[in-house]
Amino acid sequence: MNNTARWVMAVAALAAVAGFLYFFSVAPQQTGAGKFEWKLTELPETGEVPRTAIALTYRGSIFSAGEYEGNCFVIENSDWQLLEKELSGVICWWAGGGTEIGVFDEGGEYPVAKSGDVEEGSAEVQGFRGNFKEIFRLSPPPQG
Numbered sequence: 645m646n647n648t649a650r651w652v653m654a655v656a657a658l659a660a661v662a663g664f665l666y667f668f669s670v671a672p673q674q675t676g677a678g679k680f681e682w683k684l685t686e687l688p689e690t691g692e693v694p695r696t697a698i699a700l701t702y703r704g705s706i707f708s709a710g711e712y713e714g715n716c717f718v719i720e721n722s723d724w725q726l727l728e729k730e731l732s733g734v735i736c737w738w739a740g741g742g743t744e745i746g747v748f749d750e751g752g753e754y755p756v757a758k759s760g761d762v763e764e765g766s767a768e769v770q771g772f773r774g775n776f777k778e779i780f781r782l783s784p785p786p787q788g
Contacts, residue, residue: 680732680747684716693738698745700757702782709745709757709779714738719746727773731755740764744773747782754782 681701689695696716698709714736719726726733726746733746742762747755758776765771 682718682732682734684718684734687711696736698734698736700747700782702747702755705783707757707780707782709734710759712736712743712745714742719744735762737762744776745779746776748776752781756781 679702683699683701685697685699687695687697690713693713694715695711695713697711698716700707700709715738716734716736719730719733719735722735724735727748729749730746731749733744735744736742741764743759744762745757745759747757750756757779759779760774760776761772763772
């Protein structure tokens, strides 16, 4: 094998490794089933608190879920568990509390995206996840 072929193979191998690293470190986090895809975009901090913009892709449509304070993560990619009837979700956490953005099956035609409170709790008080309020209903993309 000549030097040109070796260089081409080395560049191709580096490109494959770079693509792999990009996909797993920069690409939007995606839930296990692939039905709901969350995109978490870090925003400039306000003071010392990190901020994240959250968008959800469902059936080819992109829905903005808003901007939240804290470090955010997809629930299915963590040690946390989804709540009853929650299909997918994100938690944004900072200093013992935060916000949960979840997609819930409420028996309707389309799932509902909601945001709610998350509190750490203590030795005397159990942690809390609740007070969910509807952000939007998911629907299929327009026909045509």
